[in-house]
Each structure stands twice: as structure tokens, then as C-alpha cells.
Amino acid sequence: MQTPVFDANASGAGNLGDLPEWNLSDLYSSPDAPELKRDMDWLEQACADFAADYEGHLAGLGAQGMLDCVLRYEKIDMVAGRIMSFIGLRYYQNTTDAERAKAMSDAQDRITAFTTPLVFFSLEVNRIDDAVLDGWFAGNADLARYKPIFDRLRLMRPYQLSDELEKFLHDQSTVGAAAWNRLFDETISGLEFVIGDETRGLEATLNDLSDQDRAKRETAARELSRVFGENVKLFARVHNTLSKEKEIEDRWRGMPTPQTGRHLSNQVEPEVVEALRNAVVNAYPKLSHRYYELKRGWLGLDRMQVWDRNAPLPMESDRRIGWDEARETVLSAYAGFDPEMARLAQPFFDDGWIDAPVKPGKAPGAFAHPTVSNVHPYVMLNYLGKPRDVMTLAHELGHGVHQRLAAGQGELLASTPLTLAETASVFGEMLTFRRLLKDAPSQKERKVLLAGKVEDMINTVVRQIAFYDFECKLHAARRNGELTPDDIGELWMSVQGESLGPAFDFMEGYETFWSYVPHFVHSPFYVYAYAFGDGLVNALYAVYEEGDADFQKKYFDMLKAGGSKHHKELLAPFGLDASDPAFWDKGLGMISGFIDELEAMEG
Template identity: 55%
Template sequence: MSNWASHAPASTADTATSAEAELGNLPTWRLEDLYPSRETMQFKEDMGKALNQAQAFEKRWKGKLADAAARTGDDGLGAALEEFEQLEDLLGKIGSFAGLTYFSDTSDPANGKFFGDVQAKLTEISAHLLFFALELNRIEDHLVDAAIAKDSKAAHYAPWLLDLRKDKPFQLDDRLEQLFLEKSMTSAAAFNRLFDETMAELRFEVDGQQLPLERTLNMLQEPQEPVRRKAAEALSKTFKENLRVFTLITNTLAKDKEISDRWRGFEDIADSRHLANRVEREVVDALAAAVREAYPRLSHRYYAMKAKWLGMEQMNFWDRNAPLPETPNALIPWEQARETVLSAYDRFAPEMADIARRFFDEQWIDAPARPGKAPGAFAHPTVPSAHPYVLVNYLGKPRDVMTLAHELGHGVHQVLAGSQGALMCQTPLTLAETASVFGEMLTFRALLDKTADKRERKAMLAQKVEDMINTVVRQIAFYEFERKVHTARKEGELTAEQIGELWLSVQTDSLGPSIRISEGYENWWTYIPHFIHSPFYVYAYAFGDCLVNSLYAVYQNAEDGFQQKYFELLKAGGTKHHSELLKPFGLDATDPSFWSKGLSMIEGLIDELEALDRA
């Protein structure tokens, strides 16, 4: 960390231009690898081909899958599955191109129209394919098992077929499923788009400058308290001004989910997410309980230490991610971030670094933070016939380097799992965070091992602890907030004030007495995209962090062969349950003590910080 480029403390008057110059040449992604443009004949022909093939598929196979299960060859179930998978890959490619184009600049009306039109067309096409999974689940299990036994093509898809059975109790009849699919365009999908476009248009005034969300949030990591306070006040002000639309979106989506869950017969408000994640409710409940029980040992304890380091009795909520005085005050150029992550990956396994390097060399990354671009970061797998893409909003902070390591971990995972094909490459969310959090840990440990200076080591450890608290404690608090909102919504529409009270209740519990929560913070639930796009997604982060903490402990004590087992886990995609994937490492997420082991690593880092402070 000591060789970071020198950079004066940022002020609100600094221009984006000078900072961008310091960061170096930030890459933008090559969406041409999917399609040259939305206007090309290739894209238009694929749209037409997808519809024609879906209609032909429906005509050929609908009502005939039970008979196909008794046959092999071109008329057998395996042939139908192959054809279905090819269609899924084509549709995924089209949808990925439209989505990534839109997220490149959500403020561009042309992008919004393109994305909306493509979504509508894909919904129309998918309606012709909807019968397939529903009809498969109406075939007697023993007939499908027999097809798997005698048809080599069907046997290839056995994990997908067996996994599909878990959805059987929650399926509706074909007409209702088609209605749910088609109405999604004017319900959940529409309100998701409204959220994205509203958020992209928001501006936050700081010292006369109109800043987008990402740059304003980034100011909460500035060393000067007045800068952080002004950013927090600007965020609170704009959130409050737009409270009405965010309250409407939240109420509508919660009610939409409640209707769907009721029709499908889910007992608990999060059961549909647990099913999608292929994880048992009891496992998630145990995780949430373990984290809540650890609040005093983790976040409460750490924030009390940090308040003392910052010379405060109590920190304001905008000080939570403030850098310590020991933190090097520098912008990290893009090239340095690239080498930091790749060298850490290479140290673990050259194969891992080779895959990650392709994201840089072949322009699979979009890095600049620009107006209209989707905030935050993600890795989009697209489809196995193409390659993943990574979006970050790189501003040169140490946390941005860790975000890059995180998203590249996803990218490596997606490349390796791609060999499973379009139907089986998707990893359940509970394990989807494994490679990303592991990549962060590799990068952190590599940097820590090279840091001899006590003050820098303290700053690095503190930042890692904060990131882990944000990943584990904060995400479980988010999960508890969602549970409260969705439970309360069953009794009627919620006002913004009621949602704010629920938000403050979980934040107060999780942050502890060393964080002062003042006026304005009650509306900060508004900007969290996971609540909108993926209800109850957030516990997957805590699941992944605790899992990786345990996995990394195994790695530290392992003899040769860990890397090979790790790559086998990533390559499995969605073909195996988490219990089967973790067994080679001697780990079991159903064991109540499993979560305590993961949390103890965070506690250990806090112990190390305390010891450094005393030394």
C-alpha cells in the first residue's frame, strides 16, 4: 500500500476530470461480442429466429413429453432437453445484450425503450416455452428416472431434471403460469425499471455541485468529516424529496410478491427465495440467528473502537465507513488495481489469474463512473456460448480494488461453470458468492502479507473488518428489515414513516450504541437495489462470507490439492446441492456450529486490531 500514487485529500470542489486522469485509462466493455449493435441484421435475425424456434418447439413437444420419456434418440426426452437448452442460450444472449446496453446508461430514453421492447418480446417468446418445465413436472417421477437411466442425453441433464422436482409443489396450471409470466411486464418488471430510471436521474447537491448517487456515496469514505456530513445531508435531502415514489415501488412489489406467494402456496415470506437458492429455511434461520447473536461481539465492539480512534464518543451514521487517520490518502490507479488483483489470484492458482486476465485484455469490464450508468457493481454471466461481463464504478478507493476482486471472482466462477451449459451453469445464490468473497480474501491477504508498517497494517485490518461487517452484519440487518416490511405489508399499505421506523429498528440493533442515528437516516432504505430486484437476496452475502471464512481456514491448513477441489466446486455450477459441494472440504452448513466458525474469523481480526492498538 505504501507505493500508492500520492493524492491530496479530496474536497467537494475537486473536479472529476483531475481524478479520472489520475486513475488512468478506465476500460469500457465490448458489447459487440454479443451483437455489433441493436440495429444490425444479426440481432434482428436472432430475435426472429428465437420466436420461430420457440413456436416450433412448442408445436413439436407440447403434450408429448410423457411419450418422449419412453423413447431415446431424436424423439426422446434428451433431444427435447438439448433443443430447449439451445433456445435458452439464444434468449439469454438477446436479453443480456439488451440489459447490459440499458445498464450502460439508464438515463438514455433510447436505451430504456430498447430494453423494454426486448423484454416484452422475450416474454412473448417465453410464453411458448413455459409448458416445458410444467409438463415435465407432471410426468411420474419413475418415468423420468427411467428415461435418465436409458437415454444418455437425458442422463446429462439429470441434475436439472431432479432439481426441477423441487418446484413441483408450487406450480400452478399452465394458463395461470402464462398469466403470471405475461403480467410480470406490467407489474414487477415495470416497477423494477421505474426504480432504476428514477435512481439514475437523481442528483445530490454538495457545495453547489449536482452529483449522481455513486459519487455522493463515495464521499462517505472521505477523510474529512465535513465532507462526509455534507454528502449525508445531500443524500438524506434527495431521498426525502423522492420518498413518495420509492414508497409506492416498495408497497407495490411487496404486495405483488405476497399475491404470487399466496397463489403458489409458500408458507413463509422468504420461502420462494430459499427455494430458488436451493437452501433450507432452517439453515438460513440458523445463519440469521447466529449473526444477530454476534452483533455485540462484532459491529458493536468494532464501532466502539473506531469511535475512539476517530476521537469521538459516538460516531455519526455518516462516519461508519470513514477512513482511519492511518489510511493512506491516495487514489489507486486502475493499472495498479489490476496488478494487485491478478497477482493475488496468481499466487493462489495461475489458472484463476489467467481467466481473470481475460476480463481486462478482452474488454469484458466497464469501469468508469459516469452519469446514467447503473450504480454499484455486478458480474453478469450472460450465456455459456458468450462470456461474462463485469460492471464496476471505479473511483480509486481501496474498497474499489476489493470490489474489483469480488466481481472478478464472480466472473471466474461464471466462466468455469459455463461448461455445464445454459440449463445447469447457474449457481444458487448461497454459493454464488463463494468465489467472489474468496477472491476478496485472497487479495486482502496478499496485500496484508506485504505490509510491514504497523499503521498501514492497522488501517488494512480495520477496512477488512468493516467490509466483513458490511457483508455479514449489515446484510442480515437488511434481511431482517425485508422480513419486517413484507410481514407488515400483509396488513395493508405502509407509509414512508412506517417503513422508516422498521429501517431504524434494525439499524439501531445492528450498528449498536456507538453510532448516532440522526434525522434523515430513516429514509436510507430507499436506495438499496436488492430490495427491489431480488427480495431476500441479501442473506446470500452473509452466507457466502461465513462460508468463505471457513473455507479459507481449510485452505490455510490444507496440504496440496485444495485448489483442485476448489475449482471442482466452481465448475459444478448448479448441478450439486451445497451439502455435496462442501463435503470434500469437511464443511457442513446444516451444522449449527458452522456459522460460529465463520463469525469467529471476523472476531479474530477485531482481536488483532485491539492488540495492535495496545502495542
């Protein structure tokens, strides 16, 4: 089952036009649809039959027998994914609704129970001799198509536990990490912030941090700090428990670092991530430090405060962009690259595949959920009409287009590693930005667009690598004992000054702002994938600008590959190699070049 790709920089309404909401009927017509019960009943029986037919027998199946086994496993994965996609998407629409929360919990419990007997599959595959498997692949082309799945499973072979322990870990997951994830989600969605005489949720309050009115930004920042502070003990408990649970499992598995599991699932070598991290940290002075010093001057401030980080520029319009204009902007940018890209994006607008309005209880942020390979993705936004919201739309539609193209690989091979999952989304943003820049009616508008893009790139690259460093420090410190909220706050602040630079002062209470970032809870060490994706796309875009005549074809081929190829193989047609440290410098050079252009405008 694939999972939604949550994104970091979505905004938290006005006369924006008719904002679309999801039509989930392509999954199931309703929570009590007979088809949903039918599929749940089928799943229970199919899992039991699969275990009865195959447990203890994988090594003797032969090539055709293993192919039949894989196809049955894939169908089980697809049906489970369809059920959880429907129930999960309903839940994200209103996480504070008791009926939806119960449906989500009950479905997780039941499907976990049904699928526990399947844990043997990966364990037995990893006990088959390499020569035997290679012989099967050589003799059966249909089975050989699934070789990347077997390769991925076998990466875990050194860290595999006994069959009994693996089944136990799978079985108890609903009262472990999944339960703490749910507690975090429901707490975040239920937080109330008081601004003047208005009570609002997190998304709308975060939105005030990018308001033109500095006093309004400060009020929002201080209210965020107050509410986070009131809840910080609970958030510290969530982080302590999840990081300790991870440490215990990692120790039993013999994983050398807390990051190892993420690198394995991303199919990326630790040294590649380390090269990315070091390149970004070394570039802080010429990226974020330099940009925020420029911004400090534009804002006319002696010192920047944290509530100024996402402030609009003084010359920036506070015009809200209606939904129709946002749709036209993104689709025309996509079509300018290749009409096929716009064609793939169009049904999201026409067929109820986007949920855009801000609503009470709705999950914050934005994501693209691929659902299952025989349906289609769904995109969630919290659209408020800001220019960054248009870029978020472009970003999530990029994910959606990627997921549609990769679906041709089938359920087991469609899912893309996180490091490559950001490729089409960031590329879609870049296409939209370049179109807006080309059409800018004045130097002032060009400056605003450039500055906005630099800020987004800093949020995507600098901020996410700082987040990654925070997580590395958090998990390392937790190994030495329980962390108090103050301990976690100190770790958080240790990366803030380093990454943001000397232009900033940090208000009292900012040390709690780690508490609302969902990635730390849902997907430990996920965040470096944003920087990976941005750097990769910047390098890709440079190749596109150089005029490679076959670029569009190569690009679509890369997206269609889904999870069937390694990043080295996917980038080779473009003459790129992420294991080369110069690769990352090339991507960071694009950001630095934009800042050069902004500095030149000051002359």
C-alpha cells in the same frame, strides 16, 4: 437466461489511468446488427415450433425424446439470453438514455411474448411420475446429466398453479415486477444531489460518506437524506406494490412464507438460513458493536454518527490507486493462489470485458453478468481508486472466473444458486486482502488493512443480515395493509440500532436510507446470500490455510460444477457442512479474530 450478480458495496475520479469500457461485440456488433434481428426472428419461430411439437406430449417422449426436447429448450434459453445480455448491458451503461431504455423495454416485451408458450414445459415435467423420470435417467446418461434441472423444477411442484394461470403470470410480468424494477432503476439513476456548487449522481455522493473530511461526510449524508425524502413516496409505492404482488402470488401458490421462493431458487433449506441468521445476530455484540466502539475511539468521537460508519481511519492514506496498480494487485494475488486463476482473469482486462469509469446515467454499484455460456462474462464497476474499489475489482473478477469455469456445464446448468454464487468472489477478495496484509510495510498499514477488511466483512455479514431482517419485517407488515413511508422507516430503524450497536446516533432522515438499496426491489431476500457466501468462504479459507494439498483442485472442481450440485455435495470434499450450526460460528470466528488483533494493537 442467467442474470447479473449485483453487488452491495461498490464505490461511486481523478488521474486513475486508462479505465476500460465494454466491448460488447462478442455478443453483437451493434443494436442494428443483422445478426441481432436474425436471432430475434429465430427465437420467435423456435418457441412456436417447440410448443407445437411438445405441448401435451412430454410424458410420452421416452428418454431420448426428452433429451432432444431439453437440448432444444437449452438453445432457446441461450439465444434469448444472448439478446437480453447485449441489450441489458447497453442499458446499464446509460440507464437515462431514452433509446437504450426503449430497446430494453421492447426486447423484454417481445421475448416475454415469444416465450409464454414455453411455460407448459415445467408444468408438464412436474406431472410426470417420479418413477418414469427416474427410469429415463437410469437408461440415458446424457439425459441424466440434466437431472439437477428436473430436481429443481420439481421443488416447485407443491406450489404450481394451473397451466393457464402460469402462462398469465409469465405474460403480464413485463407490466408487473419488471416495470416497477425499471421505474426504480431510472429514478435512482436520475437522482441529482447538490454538493456546494456541484450537481452529481448517487454513486459520487455515496462516495463522500467515506471521505477523510467529516464535514464533507455529514454534508453528503444530509443531502442524501434530503433527496431520498423528496422521493420517498415513490419508493414507498414501489415497495408496497412489489411486496403486495409477491404476497398475492405466494398466497395463490400456497407458499408458507415470503422467503420460501428465494430459498427454493437458492436450493438451500430454510433451517440453514435461519441458523445463519441467528448466528450472525447473536454475534452482533462481539462483531459490529465491538468494532465500532474501537473505531469511535480511533476517530476521537464521543458518539458516532451514521456518516462516520464508513469513515477512513485517521491514520489512513487518501492515496488513490491507479487502474494499472489495481490490476497488478489483483492478478498477482490470484496467481499466488494458482496461475490458472490469473489466466482466467486476464482477458477481462485485455479484451473489453470490464466497464470501469463512473459516467452520467451509468447504473450504480458493481456486478458480474455471466451473459451466456458460449460467450463470456462482463464486469461493471464504478472505479474511483479507493482501496475498497480494488477489493470490489477482486470480488467481481472472482464472479467472472467462477462464471467462466461454470460455463462448461452448458446454459441450463451453469447458473449457480445465489448462496454459492458469492463463493469465488469473496474468496478472490480474501486472496487479495491476504496478499496486501503480507506485504504491509508497517504496523500502521497492517492496522488500516485489518480495519478495512473488518468493515467490509461487517458490511457483508452484519449489514446484509440486518437488511434481511428488514425485508422479513417489511413483507410481514405489508400483509396487514398499505405501508406509509414512515411505517417503512420505522422498520428500517428497528434493525439499525440493533445491528450497528450503542456507539451510534442516527440523524433525522436516516429512516429513508432503505430507499436506494436495489436488492430489495430486484431480488427480494437476495441479501442473505452475501452473509452465506462470506461465512462459507471464511470456513473454506481456514481449510486452505490448514494446508490441504489438494485444495486448489477441489476448489476449481467446485467452481466448475456451476449449478449442477447442491451445497452439501460441493462442500463435502472440504469436510464442511453448512447445515451444522458450528459451521457459521467458524466463519464468524475469523471476523472476531481480526477484531481481537486490532484490540491487541491498542495495548
